[in-house]
Amino acid sequence: MMMLDRIATFLLVPPINLLLLALAGFALRRRRAGRILCGLGLAGLLVTALPLTGQLLYLGLEQFTDPPAGAPAPAAIVILSADVNQTSDTPGTLGVGFLTLERIRAGATLQRASGLPVLVSGGVIGQGQQSLAELMTRSLGTDFATPVRWQERTSRNTWENAANSAAILQAEGVRSVFLVTHAWHMRRSLIAFRHFGITATPAPVPFSRALHLWRGELVPTVGAWVDSYYALHEWVGCAWYALRAWL
Secondary structure: OHHHHHHHHHHHOOOHHHHHHHHHHHHOOOOHHHHHHHHHHHHHHHHHOOHHHHHHHHHHHOOOOOOOOOOOOOOEEEEEOOOEEEOOOOOOOEEEOHHHHHHHHHHHHHHHHHOOOEEEEOOEOOOOOOEHHHHHHHHHHHHHOOOOOEEEOOOOOHHHHHHHHHHHHHHOOOOEEEEEOEHHHHHHHHHHHHHOOOEEEEOOEOOOOOOOOOHHHHOOOHHHHHHHHHHHHHHHHHHHHHHHHHO
C-alpha cells in the first residue's frame, strides 16, 4: 500500500511528473504532439517554480469550515503527527520533528486552556522503532507537562489517523473533538475525521502563509518548487479523500 501511495504521488504531484512530460515531449519533438507536450511540461515547471504559485495554493488550503451550528462541544483534543528527527548519533534514536513539535505545542496550550483529555495519533515510521504517538506522548509529558489519555499507534496516513482515532474515541463515548494540525493540512484532515463520524472543530497551528505581491514573487526559485509540491500534494489528497468519503 505504501509503495502504491508513493507511485501515485510520483505520477500525480508536480514537479517531477512535469519534468517527465517535458522529456517525453522532447523525445517526440519531431511530431507536433511531442512539441506540445514538451511546452506544457516546461510551462508547468516554470509556473510551479514561482513563489506566488505556492502562496496561492496554500491560501486555498487554509480555508476550511467549522462544524455546523448546534454541534456538540468538543470533549477531547486530537493531535496529529507529522515527522520525526534523529536525536543522537545512535541509529534509531528518534524524537518528534519540527512539524510535530509545532502541533504538540499548540495541543498542549489548548489542553491547559480547556482541561480536555488528549489523544495523539501516529504510527511507526520504521520497523523496530517507537510509534510517533509514543514519541509525542513522551514530549508532551517531558517538555510540556501535558498528560495523554489515548495513543493511536498504528496509522500510516491521515485517513488512518482518522479511522483509528475515531474507533478509540467512539468506544469512550467521544464524538466531538478539537483537531490540532497545521492549517495547510486541516482541510484534508477534516474530510477524513468527519467521514468517520467525528465532529471536528479546527484548531490549526497558526497560519504561516500570506499573499505577498511584489516582484520577487514572480522570480522562479527552487524553494518554490518545494512549496508547490507540498501544496499540490495536499490538494490531490483532498480530492482523493473527498472521493473516498463520497464512495
